[in-house]
Amino acid sequence: MANQNELTVPLLPLRGLLVYPTMVLHLDVGREKSVQALEKAMVDDHLIFLTTQKDISIDEPAAEDLYQMGTLTKVKQMLKLPNGTIRVLVEGLKRAEIIHFHEGEENFSASLKTYEDRESKDVEDEALMRTMLEYFEQYIKMSKKISAETYASVADIEEPGRMADIVASHLPLKLKEKQEILETLDLKERLNKIIEIIHNEKEVLNLEKKIGQRVKRSMERTQKEYYLREQLKAIQKELGEKEGKTGEIKELADKIELSGMPENVKETAMKELDRYEKVPSTSAESAVIRNYIEWLVAIPWTKSTDDDLDINKAGRILNDDHYGLEKVKERVLEYLAVQQLTNSLKGPILCLAGPPGVGKTSLARSIAKSLNRNFVRVSLGGVRDESEIRGHRRTYVGAMPGRIIQGMKKATTINPVFLLDEIDKMSSDFRGDPSAAMLEVLDPEQNHNFSDHYIEEPYDLSKVMFIATANNLGTVPGPLLDRMEIITIAGYTELEKLNIGKDHLLPRQIREHGLSKSQLQIRDDAFQMIIRYHTREAGVRSLERQLAAICRKTAKIIVSGSKKRVVVNENNLEEFLGKKKYRYGQAELQDQVGVATGLAYTTVGGDTLQIEVSLSPGKGKLVLTGKLGDVMKESAQAAFSYVRSKTKELGIDEDFHEKLDVHIHVPEGATPKDGPSAGITIATALVSALTGRPIHREVGMTGEITLRGRVLPIGGLKEKTLSAHRAGLKKIILPKDNEKDIDDIPESVRKELQFVTVSHVDEVLKHALNEGDK
Template identity: 85%
Template sequence: MAKKKDIIVPLLPLRGLLVYPTMVLHLDVGREKSVQALEKAMVDDSLIYLTTQKDISIDEPAEDDLYQMGTLTKVKQMLKLPNGTIRVLVEGLKRAKITSFFDEQDHYVVSVKTFEDPETKDVEDQALMRTMLEYFEQYIKMSKKISAETYSSVSDIEQPGRMADIIASHLPLKLQEKQEILETIDVKDRITRVIEIIHNEKEVLNLEKKIGQRVKKSMERTQKEYYLREQMKAIQKELGDKEGKTGEVAELTDRIEKANMTEHVKNTALKELERYEKIPSSSAESSVIRNYIEWLISLPWTNATEDDLDIHKAERVLDEDHYGLEKVKERVLEYLAVQKMTNSLKGPILCLAGPPGVGKTSLARSIANSLNRNFVRVSLGGVRDESEIRGHRRTYVGAMPGRIIQGMKKAGTINPVFLLDEIDKMSSDFRGDPSAAMLEVLDPEQNHNFSDHYIEETYDLSKVMFVATANNLGTIPGPLRDRMEIITIAGYTELEKIHIAKDHLLAKQIKEHGLSKAQLQVRDDGIQKIVRYYTREAGVRSLERQLATICRKTARIIVSGEKKKVIITDKNVEEFLGKPIFRYGQAEIEDQVGVATGLAYTTVGGDTLQIEVSLSPGKGKLVLTGKLGDVMKESAQAAFSYVRSKTKELGIDQEFHEKHDIHIHVPEGAVPKDGPSAGITIATALVSALTGKAIRKEVGMTGEITLRGRVLPIGGVKEKTLSAHRAGLTKIILPKDNEKDIEDIPESVRDDLQFVLVGHLDEVLQHALNGGVQL
């Protein structure tokens, strides 16, 4: 057999494309040298050599940039397109390999050696063809990207090498793999390689199918939404769009960095943010996590105001805002002084206890102003759920932090003045005891790591200055009361009320009613009359309401044009407020038998209490009326037993309890009355009724009595004394052990009263009854 000669033909380099023998293909040719090569081929015998570039980015490839194995093809048709490129229809003829490379300046020419597949086929070729065709059929069924007509046309091919080439051209192979098949000259090896490739592709398709089925089963609606949102996020990122969750997460990350959190809390916030980013927005948990992150960001973790440690300025601020209340002011100034000395004192926990209207809440605000701290108020009246203080766990629907953490968010700093208003009005039920939860808040040894169920991270409350207010200390549980420093505000004297009205209340009401000081003036004697005859209270709320009434009526007078200026004196108060509501001085007009004036302590301050005793024929029945509590009933029984034991000494008929029924009555029966301080008052009224001796009208008394007549100490001396002063009494009988409490009474009140200290009921009777009692 003669040796074949090499063929010299023009070269056309291909980019990303490969042509097998017997393939017919359209090509678009645009490079200058490629166009010249085509024109050269058309001039000669229409033969051209096609080979593929190793790197498609090279515009003018050299010999080393081309694969040596390519295809000798025939140009079937050429067509020039309007854009200057040439569309060519070529048909692959034979495999060919470059033996020589020539650069003809305007195009490349190569000398190639051609290869032909053998015409005959043996049994092994037939077996390989069948296997390849079977694999190809299975692949078509699995892929569904190749039509059945393609399989039919392939199955009609009889030459093994050509079948392998055609099948390879329809497989989704990389260019290197296609080139490898082109370079495989031996037909058996070529078919074997194609079978291996089809087998691998089938494995890949099987795996894709399994993955697809698995994903389809597990992909519920939320996962589908998540997939779509991820796509949306990717699109937004490409567009530079900061809307949607991507922008939101970036914004939250920035806010977390700027929130001045502690390192531990910051890490927690970032972890929650990472969870939030992965959860679809439609998920209920997404909003829960978002709210939690917002709370962590909005809480003050390290932000603090700097205390103004100028004691003189603080004292001036407190004096300007409040008249009197020396104990509270003194305590605040002491705190400031120690803070200045140590600069590390924990916030004190004060409890301002007293009747309504004495300025407890406004005093707390003044404390904040004097310290230059933020002020926040939380009302605890009616709170009966422990989670109101400690917060709800995040697993509950509508969970939120407790009132303490809410207050800290509102304050914006970690060292505010925090007012716990009406702490005595908390109650408990099946949902827990909020007062027990307050123990941790108000314990200086524990509140540096306060735990809220919602926030979960420990929060430092040790720098907070807590101020609580209460009307009745008796309703506050002992352990909670033990954690607070109690400062009692008993109430105001008449003189103090006049000062408060002049310096604070009147100016406030004039401003609120749109008046000026030139349009309304209230003289001191007018204010005094309002205090005496139109109010009876420990605080100044009723006084403020009466002044508001005067301002309203003044506004009407001025607007109607009747007058341009109104002056209120004691002479014209009745024109504005009507007839007096109270009689100044509750003391009896004359001495009376069986009527004693007691002093009582209530949640609204001190008050006077009339106790009446009457005798009627009977068999010694003791009747108690006036809605008395158990303690007062026991005091009455003790007083009755004492009088029975002292009938001879008191000059009373020893059989009185068998001849008379005794009725003890406390007027204002609809008002509940209880307490241990009415013992001597009941006993004095009883002795007066049995002896017929009148009780002095100017005398008021308070004290508990034993069965042997001893007088025991009581509480609320200041409040009771103020009520006695308001009622016009001049002599006060107190237990001897309460002598220390007289110092707390304002000097202006002490000067108007005579205090009698007693240790036994005999001494009480000597001072209370006209003519005394001979014992």
């Protein structure tokens, strides 16, 4: 091996690649320093030194990260690709070793000592070359991965060093082994190494062939899948590993034994496991069976939590988490009491009905906490497919259990508190009616053997405490309602909102915004103003958003260093929340003619409606506006007919319907309104307009009217009364038959309102119209 003089050229580190002398190949170069090195080589004499990195993960290699021995190459061609990388064609010239490594700012370079293979060959070289060629030919025939043309091109080479390098480049060697061959400068030693490597590769190929033959003898020729499985077994046996699927089958069998499932379900699971063992792993059926077994094992069959039956403790938890809502709390404590006495009560099915933001979902979570049960929530909003509840049959691709069984898997016990959120938002289409599927879930007489299409085995839901929530019971099918115990949460009074805000919402928002109690204080007068002038709702969601806005502004003030402590009161509230958004109370500022205040029930709580009547010269035309529903239009027609029939008693011109057009309007025309409870309100407004007598501004009324003037009962009295209280009204006129519902109204509201029960419109007019202006 002859040494040459030192040479300094640009250096290009390679990742996962090695180039031998005389090799010609393409490289893609993307690293900035490598690109600079290439460009420098192109400017100089096209020479560049290629050496391999020891660790391919390093982006910026140093001298110690590179092998010292590499290949001096000539850049034949360079092409810039659209993605920014450079494709370069290089030809290996000779081995070279780094004497000095130069790390420039733009590129690497190195001073090299180059080595050239001797050209003359002796008898031993010839013998080694022939042996290597013979072995290489045998290897090509056995592996069938290298073409015969490659062998022909190698056989024509006469230089021993060049032949050794080209043969090495075609062998499946690891990078470290390739580097060893590159660093072997002695020709005889290099040829011997390559002969030894080819010999080892032949042994591996022979062993593979033996395994294939052994498998082939033990199988039927027509069963390709069986052949593959047996081949895998033979390979594993050769490697000393245990059979692949056996361990998996044993693991699943152990899980089935420990799951506590009933005997009939266990029998089904073991049959499926037996099928799974026989079905090939490559078959699609294999994954389906395994998925089914895993679901059977994952569902709780016997595991349960012990109920905490301490009524006093449960009462404390419910009171700490929620202010008010006495009926719901009382119902939960009743359940606990009966459970303590009998220890066998089936899980009750409660339905918490009320407007958004009154705490239905969080109340269910508190019930689970007070009972020491796991809690799981399933949202039913937008569910249209019966399979969402009952699951899909296993014949379908991607089949899985319904939401009930999925929820039980999440719960991990057989007696959780299971929240069916937004049960009124389910709908039906051509795929089935999910509310019909819910009947079995929520029927205490049926749910002990609930059937899911995917599981196909009866599952006991009788120990589950189901709690449903709904905003509007009107959209829930009757048979479904019949199976649930309805508990109505009407909304909160101003006092309740104040307490909820102070004790629950504000501390939570302070914590979530990284503040401390000492940094923010909101006075009661400011709280009251937020509730009255910045929110209008039955629940407290909007109130919490306003408190969050105050916390954000407080955080900004404290972080900027303006103040260390913020106190919000009625004087500076506008700085935090801006101008008042709502007018507190909708009571008129003075008594009005032809304007009556009605009380309405909506899905978000109660509301007040100003019903206006206007008279104009005409021919007795009745005009109704305000986007009224059919029922409300009929109430207006009934009220109009009643007033016409009582013109003499009321002191109204008997011919008014021939001389005047009557226009009845309910403001906020974009909002749809319907229901029978505006009957007496429309009649009062009509009489006021026709007689010129004003209506007391602090009177609100609700009730259905008949043609004879009878006042019929209505629903939603609690919600309507709360809205009247919010609106600043003082007297409520309601049907006599609704007198029993007054007890449901919070005492704090009852104290501030005067309730007048009536059975005829004459009584309504007596209390509503201002007698002094007759």
